[in-house]
Amino acid sequence: MNAMLSLKEAHTRLQEIAPSMSASEFAISGGMPRGFAASDHHAIRTQPQADLSAMDGYAICGDGPWERIGESRAGAPFGGALKPGQCVRISTGAHMPEGSDRVLIQEEASTDGASISAEDVPPPNRHVRKAGFDFHEGDLVLRKGVRLGPASLALAIAAGLDRLQLVNAPKVAVLDSGDELAPVGIPPRPNQIPASNGTMIGSMLHPYVGEVNQLGPVTDELGALAVALADAEDCDILITSGGASVGDHDLMQEALKAWGAEIDFWKVAIKPGKPLMVARRESRTGSQVILGLPGNPVSSFVTCFLFALPLVRAAMGDPNPLPQTIEITAAQDFAHTGSRHEFLRGMSDGRTVHLAASQDSSALQALASANCLVDRPPDAPAVKIGEPVSVYCLHNG
Template identity: 65%
Template sequence: MSALLTLEEAQRRLLALAPETGTAPVDIHPRITGNRYLARDMVALRTQPAADLSAMDGYAIAPGRGPWRRVGESRAGAPFGGALEPGQCVRISTGAHMPPGSESVLIQENAQVDGDMVTASELPAPGRHVRKAGFDFRQGDCILARGTACTPATLALAVAAGHANLPLVEPPRIAVLDSGDELVPPGQPCGTHQIPASNGVMLGAMLHPLVGAVEALGPVADDRAALAAALKRAEDSHILVTSGGASVGDHDLIQQALKDWGATIAFWKVAIKPGKPLMVATREASWGRQVILGLPGNPVSSFVTAFLFALPLVRAAMGDASPLPRAVTMRAAEPLPAVGKRREFLRAVSNGGEVRLAGSQDSSALGALAAADCLIDRPAGSPAVSIGEPVCVFALGNG
């Protein structure tokens, strides 16, 4: 039997398969902030600032120690019409053009004014309080790299650089299929041999903030004909996320159903806990490559693998240049045991830089998962951790 893949290797292989969804120019407006990403590098169409500007309210002064005679005013949008001669100054406001012949800005707090004459209680150094032309960016500079997220700041930068629209990667179409004979649709009566189908709702809720609509295909019984019908409905999806049935037991039919559908298994099983029976497959559609991500059926395993694999895959398909979750360091608020051969992700609660377990670490314990706001990352073979020792943590802000 082949060795289990490490988390990093499995993520690398998965992200390399991210489907291409196309690009489109989108007019810049506030609603595109969030989960849209640039399809290509963008260059500045203009220089910012286009001229030397004042960074403070005060007086633009000619070189020298003064006094200076005030000969006019420069306001934002209404520059002084001439050039300064030695011994002259103009009243200037923040963001206004520095007139030719001026050297620095004497801020109003350091200016002593007597009629039209201005003297300095504290002389500014040459160039002081001046925003030089092009200090932010110049025409032709690369201002935003491919894969940059649309944020309020990046939108402002694009507009300042002269752009009215952005080349954005189109969101992928996503379907979620949860399967199992024991599953009952939400709200339906359950026998003692049945459970409510919570995974489809959970996965859809995790993916919805990224792409909006997510097509729900389940719950589906462990039946080859039912699975084939559900997969038929997923033929237009860029990414299909399944939950349950990805193993190779007598009643685990997803792998065979996918093969019957024309999919090829890319890899299977990752050395993590929970989430070992993760499966990745691909299928060639008329419009390109589909990616199928098979998650375990236990709800906590499904959540953790969705966090580590499904969300990064969707971000990568959307053009995100850094799709993987980022860890931070916190202090353990309680002892943690040594780790075995598989990397563990413990459901936990953080508070003031400290972190403690949220409750039961069983892969079916939804109560502890709902209480958790983070995952503690415990590498394989890690020794026991004492109170106060550092641990790596992933915040669970839906990915």
């Protein structure tokens, strides 16, 4: 496929060829599982199991005043039943005693010791969390394709689940190449720059796949690239950075073809990131997807955000793997766009957005200061201050 694709066409194609990962059972008690649910999960208990107090105060029965006959606290419920004119001291999360269906909060109660009174009697069910108000036994609590996060993990535990069926994370390798790259931690020679792309890409992918196999930097030599690619034999997704174009020293396509990969598509009508390349290969361990990102660090970041992250999410069963935009207000004028879909680095306060000082594809300082990408479709008209624009939110700090 040689024709330049639109962003939408490239996204569609990438999702079609994303590897399909198997699922495994993970014990919550054995660590901190993460990933996407491989199946629906249902509660095996009801939460809460009984009516609970939502406030500190008094569980009351009938009209006041009320005689205080005991206490109900979280984990130690009152053992008896209330009769009209009786109450018990109650704490937040404690079981409501039999005979009471409302709570007089502490701030509205008057007491002379054993007797409790109030100007107004609260209505039924005031400040009460009814049994099962969160979920009942058998309710769907984790839907297939949901990403397991801190809140959903807490929900699974509360629902009585200890073992979860999650999609296995793909094995990902990152290979950055270029004669000009010096490994991290080694001072670059005068004709070199530090190799930042591999670490940057690995950091972006880490929340989904954990450790990423770093294979670079590798020099622009077919032999060196062949050795590095051999170390990627068992990965599900290989992400390369640099060398994907057609210059005299851009050898990645040639090396990938010699490795047995077939180019699926190359070049996407986006800016930055036009030389994006996608290839596929059958290895001894299964099908591999290769995503070739440009070498300029900003281009590499933008294409990793737009393509590598969605590829990993799609492989893990996310039903909506593509990043989503939000609409906010332009804090400056934006020029009309050309024939390519542009992604401008910007800073937003959540209501408005303005552009970073530099939009050069090698400007890392401007990239690091950005917290969003302004989404400017091809042939989009100019935007004036105060008009709406779409942005992708970044987590860049």
